[in-house]
Amino acid sequence: MFRRDTQRSRVYAAEQAAFRDAQLLPIRGHLALQDLVDEITGERWWLSTFPQAPRHVTARFRRGGGATAWVFNNTITIGRQALMSWVILHELAHLAYGARTVGRASHGPSFCRAYLALVEHYLGEEAVAKLRRCMTDSNVSLAGEPAYRLAE
Numbered sequence: 001m002f003r004r005d006t007q008r009s010r011v012y013a014a015e016q017a018a019f020r021d022a023q024l025l026p027i028r029g030h031l032a033l034q035d036l037v038d039e040i041t042g043e044r045w046w047l048s049t050f051p052q053a054p055r056h057v058t059a060r061f062r063r064g065g066g067a068t069a070w071v072f073n074n075t076i077t078i079g080r081q082a083l084m085s086w087v088i089l090h091e092l093a094h095l096a097y098g099a100r101t102v103g104r105a106s107h108g109p110s111f112c113r114a115y116l117a118l119v120e121h122y123l124g125e126e127a128v129a130k131l132r133r134c135m136t137d138s139n140v141s142l143a144g145e146p147a148y149r150l151a152e
Contacts, residue, residue, distance in 0.1 A: 007140055008107040014134040015086065018127070022084045033059045033078065040092060045121055050096040050114065057095055059088075069094035086127075089118040109141050116142075 027033050037059040040046060046053065054074040062068070065081035069091040076091040094106065097114035112135065120128035135142065 010138045010140045011107045011112065011135070014131065014138040014140055015090065017137070018131040018134040019084065019086045022086060024081075025083050025085060025088075027083055030059075030061055033061065033083075036088065037076065037092070040088075040122070046096070049117060049121075052098045053096040057092065067091050071095060085123060086119065086131075089122060090115060093118055112140060112142050 025036075027036065037057050041053070041055065041057050047055070056074065058073070058075040060075065060077045062077040062079050065079040067076065067078045067082050067087050067090070069076050071094060074095060076088070076095070078087060078091065093111055093115035096118065097110045116128055116132060116135075119131055132142075
């Protein structure tokens, strides 16, 4: 049985605060989105940092805004109005941390640690420091055993 996702709204609030000035990515077609996701998930860093993560993730556009990760078939869907690097990393974090594991909340500490690792690696120290600070300000729990080594 899965635990209730009690900090989803806090994670979303932290993201909005941290990335409020983010720009949409200039990705024009489905193949370009898939190429970006393939580049991330095919990188040696992805494979060594998240050994339980899928080796291939299907990326699709969806109507409107928002985004979703489908762990049962390793697919992410991204709305064109949500086409920002941090949104893509957020959805990939759902697949990276092992969301299939029973008892893990979708936006719980394990997800957040994976998300921070992705942001640190792909967006840099400044972005991860800002997101971590906003998560702390939003009372997002990062407690528990660190699953991934993050720069403090």
